[in-house]
Amino acid sequence: MNGLSPLSVQEIMASDPAHMPMERAPEWMEGAAYVIDRFVPLDEAAVPITDLGLVRADAVYDVVSVSRGQFFRLADHQARFARSCDRMELSNPFAQAEEAALLNELVARTGLKDAYVWWAVTRGANLPHPSDRLHAERFQNRFYAFVIPYVFIKDDADRQAGIHLHVSKDYIRIPANAIDPRAKNFCSLDLNMSLMEAGAAGAGWSVLTDGNNVLTEAPGSNIFVVRENRIMTPELGCLEGITRLTTLELCAEIGLSIEVGTVTVDDLVTADEAFLTSSAGGILPVSIVNDQPICQGSGPVSTRIHNLYWEKRWAGWHGTPVDYEAVS
Template identity: 40%
Template sequence: MTTEQLLSWPAPSRSRGREPADPRFADGTAWIDGKLVPVAEATLPLLDWGFLRSDACQETISAWDGLLFRLDDHLDRFWRSLERLRMASPLSREEVRGVVHSLIAAAGYDNAYVQIIMTRGRPPIGSRDIRLCANRFQAFCIPYVWIATPEVQQRGLHVHVGSRHRVPAASVDPMVKHYHWLDFELGLLEAFDNGAETVVLTDGHGNVLEGPGFNIFVRQGDRLLTPRTGMLDGMTRRTVMEICADAGIQVEETDVPVEALLAADEAFLTTTAGGVLPVTSVGGRAIRNGPGPFTAQIHAAYWQRRADGWHGEPVDYAAASAILAAE
């Protein structure tokens, strides 16, 4: 198959294969205060420190063709974040698993994007004692999200290297999947101003780290480089490293200077919202091979393995019935 053919699969398909449990769930679902509600009705208390102070963590989980991908790994990482933030979940791990299934089942989606969230909650009014907060769990489900359209995936993304730096690991632990995104948001605006579609931020020492919702890989000859510290250990990043190990492709976790990205033979992004996405240019400079053979091979392997059920858990489409009946 050609590079173009490998990158064209799978074509983004319809999200819903079943009717929603309630017509109000057609656009998505949410879990708020122990109840399933339409995503448009999901709310967060104004005084929750998750909103006021970005004191929260999350996991983004995808389903494709009715199979949840790496759900146990996502739950492991969610509980790691809770421990590092010294939060306690009001739901057990298996209860959270049930919520994920119920959200997708109620919407009737085959292809879904689910986010599970823990916020700090709030202390009594007038207090700033973080120990008095009751942590709050909530979640939502919407149709599967793509960072890039099929057309952009075919020709590759235009990436901008931001002038600002990622929040340093000494300040905010990057191994917690958090919402400290103002650096990303402002970096995106800078990227748009420069005609690019997304941004990658650096560590302040000339090394690229990550972008809004993705990790990055750079090809040098017959090996791939990916940042080793200062970024989230992304689930798709982990998947790509497993695919490369099986394919005999060397991956080196190391410092990746901006110059290495600019001189790359290939570059691609890894994200739950799209899998493996090729990069065509950085800072207006064309990547040598554009969407190249390594990218195409790994992209195709990623989606083939998902289609084969690798790390997959079938969505329990009966999961929402009991919850809705009890409401």
């Protein structure tokens, strides 16, 4: 294992033959989508303008990644998506096996070996009588999905240097008793606005608290703090990230003691190391918090987990091979 610095994952994806896409018609290689009831090239995908997913952010979604031609923890993502639907009284028109086949077909149509796979169920069109809105079962919920080349929140150089993280002062994460963050949903203006605040402060990403100095999560990612041989991550106010779950498994495997509980801003600014976790890029080391360095580049624990994450994935851990012949 490379213990010195994070693997250059993007460079490997761009150069290793195991990551080369399958040959496909050019209109599909840019991306593929499924819109309500049909497959279309990404370029042709459009959402009906009155869909309540668009008009009222009334929708849940999930994202699973594919690398080296394998879905990572597909069943875990599908199970989380089913919980998101239940929590928001949305009904998925597809059963789990149909959904898996549909996502597989989308990836197969693009031929991509490294892909970002997004899917959602929206409330659907509004109903003619406002009083119908009192009844979830009267809506015709809709399914949308797309596949594009794999997305990294930050690039190889940023993961090696560690990013500058800004703890938002202007925004807090929507409280769990307003919108349950365990349901992966469309309401993300708190997260998005905090990114612009971080940009204005000269930082590279943001993290939000609950308003009482307790960390919750970051845009598109969960947060971990490392202190001596202990690793901490927030228990509440955040999505149950699949990369977070994976990181907890990796920490147990390498013998780090784990604390899932209350993590404060003070824990973060005085940490030995910190990192974010996301399906969009895996482990993202942090080297600066609010203008103060916490470690030099990617810390040793962050680097170890970063590299294990990719090495194990590429060796097939929690993987489901994409069936590239499944293009109908």
